[in-house]
Amino acid sequence: MSDLSRRQMCLRISMLFNGLVGMLLGIPVVRYLFSPITRGQSAADNRWVSLGAVDQFPSGQTRLATYRNPAANLSDGETAEIPCWVRNVDGNNYQVFAINCAHLGCPVRWFPQSRLFMCPCHGGAYYEDGSRASGPPERGLFQYPFKVLEGKLQIQAGELPTPGASAANRDLINIRSQRPCA
């Protein structure tokens, strides 16, 4: 009887020991799995990138621009080249819209004739200032913070804009009210 309980004791100790080993190994595994969140938790995801010289964007017009994802690496291929819409409002003020529809992220197209952005997926439409015109989107287009530095238009980008407002997306929305001067 005492022999049996000794064996059971040994079994329990061995299981406890393996549980501890499992936890020790599990912690780095979990941290590795969650690295997409912990890595660059904040503004590090969004960095300033150039869209090119400001004179590429004539006053009163809306044009397609592209930038290279600031966190791009070699295996990204073409997915590192991200488009966006630049609206030069009146020569001094700009609006830089994300290409992604605020509904489900499909690429919106600009139609200068009707002065609307339209989405091919579910028919979302936006006015030229990015505000919602019709369709399923619940809000206007996402906007990037921008500044003009040494004649170049720069935006703060790097994160996929999605309808659920992350910290970075909220910044994108807030920036409208504090539009910096050119």
Place this chain on the structure above:
Amino acid sequence: MRLIRTAATWLDERLQLGAPIRDTMEHPIPRDTASWFYVFGSAAMTVLAFQLVTGILLALVYVPSAAEAWNSLQILNHQITLGWFIRALHGWGSNFMLAIVLIHMVQVFLFGAYKFPRELTWILGIFLLLMTLGMAFTGQVLRFDQDAYWGLGIGASICSRVPIVGPVLVKLLLGGPIIAGATLSRFFALHVFVIPGLLITFVGLHVLLVLKLGINEWPMPGRLVRRSDYRQKYHALTHTEGVPFVPYGVWKDAVFSGVILLAIAACALYFGPFGPSGQPDPRVIQTAPRPDYFFLWLYAVLSLLPPQLETPALLIGPVIALIVLLALPFVSGEGEKSWKRRPIAVLTILLVAVSLGTFTNMADNTPWSPVMDASTAASIPSKLLSGRTPRQIQGALVFQEKQCHNCHALGGIGGQRGPALDAVAVRLTGDQLIRQVLQGGGNMPAYGKNLNPAETTALVAFLQTLHPAGAAQAKDASQPPGAQP
């Protein structure tokens, strides 16, 4: 011959698998389950094995890198001998697998097979269905083309709507802050290692349960399931009246599996592989991303839900559906099995089938999306233009140039986002037309800032000519007859 027998005996003395395999093959089944209605489960398993083989064959060439994946698909399609055929087999195999899994599920539901004591078999089946859908979605991403890229954006947008943890889920889904190389790598790991591993484990358990509990007997109307005596009755069906699975049941399974594999091969040969469509270059925005066939219904639902209902429906709907499916065997674990006496079960299946079919059909036509090139490509029927004044003709030009045609059809040509305008003058007076054009409303953008007064006047003059011959125009009842605009 003797040598083979000696070798077999030598092996079996060590492995000792002969007896259990023989027992499994010869296990008794109820006589009437050796039926053509009982072939779908085994067919799903056959197609799974087929997918594993063709998947491994594709992995010999496919490069799971966002920079290379699309090119490696082109190499498979055009350079490797019969690479296109293996891609087509895997793609069609995926469609067949989903279809067979769904048919299997419907059959099991209508035959009451989820009832006591097979509740756990049903629950494992629900997880198998989810995994099969997961394989279909991740597989669509591995075909790394335009649809895959924007499809990921749709997935991320849906995930982001989860309260509180949404943005974190997006980063976990994408492997970073944006769709990039890391995204494809993790979908590759999911599609090739994680989900198949789970799928094989769960299929193993699912089949084990079928063997342990026995195949569901053919449901007879009036033969009710009761927890107290079901096992005895089933034992009588199998052990006194039953027949051995081999050869009674198995030959139909084998024939049907073979027919399915032939059908997959025929589709692959005739229709060829799926895509890839354009390169996954986000700069190419002249694209209308669409999900694969089995997710088209969802694509339609996402368009038709009112905006404020969309997030709740997306987040709560699947949870409710899952709870209903999981709770089913516990809520109705006893009683009638035959579909002939379960009208609600039959109606449920019909309702779901008709709904999914309708949504899928709508997604094929996408009536909610503007026709992007209607302003340049669509014509206005000549009978709507002949005999008009210059101003009305000018209005037709405004209609075309300002892209009204993208959303409004004339003579059946153009978009269907808004109502067709062939008889709009019967519905709206001149003043109402002006108001609608300038202010929008009812899901129409306002054009007030975008039209000058002359353009608006001309456009409305044209719209007022749009009424069927003989039909009276809309009148403003508050105005005297002579003062109508």
